[in-house]
Amino acid sequence: MRIVTFTSILSCSYHGIAQGSISGFYNKKGTATLVLGAGFEDSKNYFIGREKSDLSRNLYSISIFGVYGISDRLNVQASLPYLSSNHQNGLQDAQIFVKYRATQISYETGKLELSFAAGFSTNVSDYRLGGLNDLGQQAKILDTRTLLHYQKQSGWFANIQSGFSFKFEEVPNSFPFTFKIGKASDKSYFDFWYDFQHAFGGIDYRSTPRPQNFKEFGVNYHKVGGTYHFPISKKSGIYIAPSYTISGRNVFQGFAYHAGLTYKL
Numbered sequence: 282m283r284i285v286t287f288t289s290i291l292s293c294s295y296h297g298i299a300q301g302s303i304s305g306f307y308n309k310k311g312t313a314t315l316v317l318g319a320g321f322e323d324s325k326n327y328f329i330g331r332e333k334s335d336l337s338r339n340l341y342s343i344s345i346f347g348v349y350g351i352s353d354r355l356n357v358q359a360s361l362p363y364l365s366s367n368h369q370n371g372l373q374d375a376q377i378f379v380k381y382r383a384t385q386i387s388y389e390t391g392k393l394e395l396s397f398a399a400g401f402s403t404n405v406s407d408y409r410l411g412g413l414n415d416l417g418q419q420a421k422i423l424d425t426r427t428l429l430h431y432q433k434q435s436g437w438f439a440n441i442q443s444g445f446s447f448k449f450e451e452v453p454n455s456f457p458f459t460f461k462i463g464k465a466s467d468k469s470y471f472d473f474w475y476d477f478q479h480a481f482g483g484i485d486y487r488s489t490p491r492p493q494n495f496k497e498f499g500v501n502y503h504k505v506g507g508t509y510h511f512p513i514s515k516k517s518g519i520y521i522a523p524s525y526t527i528s529g530r531n532v533f534q535g536f537a538y539h540a541g542l543t544y545k546l
Contacts, residue, residue, distance in 0.1 A: 302459040302476065303380055303398045305430030305440040308350035316346045316520075318541030324526075324533035327413060330485035331530050338413060338533055341365045344541075354382040361405070367414040374417055376402035378424070391433035398426040398444075410495045413486075413533075418496050421449040426457075436466045446478075451496040453483035463508075470510040478502050478529075486531050502529035506537075516545040 308314060320342040327336035344362035351357060359377045364370065378400030386393045404419040425444040432438035439462045446455045456479045463472025483499025506524025513519055522539040526532060 302457075302461075302474075303378065303396070303426050303428055303442060305394065305396065305428055305432070305438065305461075306465070307353060307356050307380075307382060308348050310350045310352045313347060313349045313546040314543060315546065316344075316541050316543045318342075318344045318346065318520075318539055320344070320537060320539035322533070322535065322537040324535035326534040327486075328529055328532055328534065329487055331528075333534070336413060337535075338366060340533075342539075356380045364416045366416065369409060369414045369416060371408050371416060372406045373404065373408065374402045374420070375405045376400060380426075391431060394430045394432075396426075396428040396430065398424075398428065400424045400426075411492075412495075415495060418452050418498065418500075420452040420496070422452075423447040423449075424457075432465075436464045438463060438465065451494055453480040453497070453499045455480045455500070468511070471508060473507045474505070476502070476504040476506070480530070483531075498531045500529070500531050502532045503527040510543065518543045 320340075322338075322340040322342075324338045324340070325335075327334050327338070329336075342362050342364050344360060346358070346360040348356055348358040357377070357379050359375070361375045362373045364373050378398055380396055380398040382394055382396045384395045401421075401423055403421045404417060408416040408419070410419060424446050426442050427444055428440055428442035430438065430440035439460075441458075441460050443456070443458045446457060448454050458477045459474060461472050461474040463470065479501050480499035484493065484497045486493070486498065504524055504526050506522060508520060508522040510518055510520040520541055520543060524537045524539075526534050526537070528534065
């Protein structure tokens, strides 16, 4: 299906930052896909620890993302975002991931696949730390993921993924989980997803002692969202991806809107 060429990038495209989930779809050997995306986050509230406040922030982002098929079962992907928030702007965290489809079980009506992925991300600029408009935590992260993906011949699919995020220096380690359901056809692609992160330990904003080390913040969140993609030619397409942060710990609450262009090389 032509649309599947683009779906491998859409799992990360709605994240304005580098960290993102892994797709259950694969690029074929020797093919590459690029995406140029832009986003806007309209956050009306901030969770100080787990207590909701009226602190707000607007965050703008531009990102480039690419995936390449080393083989039909082994893909590599990379991303780099540029963020801007209240006169703080710059490149944030670059990320590279390798994804491998370990096994596939085929049925008359569909297929079930098990994949493993590992990645690394790090800040590429010395952006400022010490306020709610920070572009990140300057975290160096070693990520692992296991993904179970089921897809019917009709194009409907569902997948779950989880793993462990080992974060160097003072940044707390975290546990991620993502569930997604959608449909990929030759005319369009759409999905709906739930994303969760739990940080192990860490400090809260405005807690003691002060001054605080913002790298030590523990960040939890519950997010929901969706993606819609449609082709405009055999090699290109357009996607839109709204999302909403429901609640969490040391995280902004509000809507985010992302859109972009996809292109097959």
